[in-house]
Amino acid sequence: MRLRQADIATDPDAFEAFYRRHVDAITSFLARRVADPNTVADLVAEVFVAVLDSAHTYRPGRGSEIAWLYGVARNTLSAERRRVFKETRLADRVGGHRPLDSDDVAELEARIDAESLARRAFQAMAGLPDGDRAMLELVVIDQLSIGEAATALGIRQGAARARLHRARRTLRDVPEMAPFVMEGTR
Structure with missing residues (x-):
């Protein structure tokens, strides 16, 4: 068969x-x-x-x-x-790697705690439109100037300023985010 x-x-x-x-x-x-x-x-x-x-x-x-x-x-x-x-x-x-000892764990916990604001910022930024989020990341986190960020995104400086303004306006009402999102204005 x-x-x-x-x-x-x-x-x-x-x-x-x-x-x-x-x-x-x-x-x-x-x-x-x-x-x-x-x-x-x-x-x-x-x-x-x-x-x-x-x-x-x-x-x-x-x-x-x-x-x-x-x-x-x-x-x-x-x-x-x-x-x-x-x-x-x-x-x-x-x-082949050794297990973490208590000092290593304590150091990792300290780093995690130190980065909690940045994690909250990324969570808050996740709700932004892609272009606005990219602009905010480049200026605030990567510390680029608005002109450098505009070049990196392939947009005009005026559009870059508008995106950055919208992103900051959206996030300034999020607790603890106002000082964070206002950084990087060079």
């Missing part, structure tokens, strides 16, 4: 028959390459889920359904190996 893409993707009985025909072969294929039985079971399941998603790619003229299925299994195994490799590499990178 040949694979018919539409059948296994939409007909549970056709998929079950396809699964029963090939599950042993796919399990053996993966068991030859992976030593952990739980991983093999997970990969077998992933292969058959991938079959449901990619049944439309099977072309009988290119080879047998088992050859196509081995290709799906190989791709699934490759994806798993890439995932494990990335996970291992990340664990190795993190594993």
Whole structure:
């Protein structure tokens, strides 16, 4: 019996028959390459889920359904190996670092507290139109002049002044923001 893409993707009985025909072969294929039985079971399941998603790619003229299925299994195994490799590499990178001691934590807490006004400013600025927010960031945070900020944004100086004025007017009513947004007027 040949694979018919539409059948296994939409007909549970056709998929079950396809699964029963090939599950042993796919399990053996993966068991030859992976030593952990739980991983093999997970990969077998992933292969058959991938079959449901990619049944439309099977072309009988290119080879047998088992050859196509081995290709799906190989791709699934490759994806798993890439995932494990990335996970291992990340664990190795993190594993070489010492845990934070109490002094490090205290320093981080102090930095976080010191930046709380800036975080609140960014939260308040998030509600501004993009152009107004960009202008305010360049002048107040990056300390550019209005002319430099206008050049950076590719707008005229008059438009830059209008954007900055709108942004400041909007944020001056936000508690603690008035002094912050009025900085950087060079």
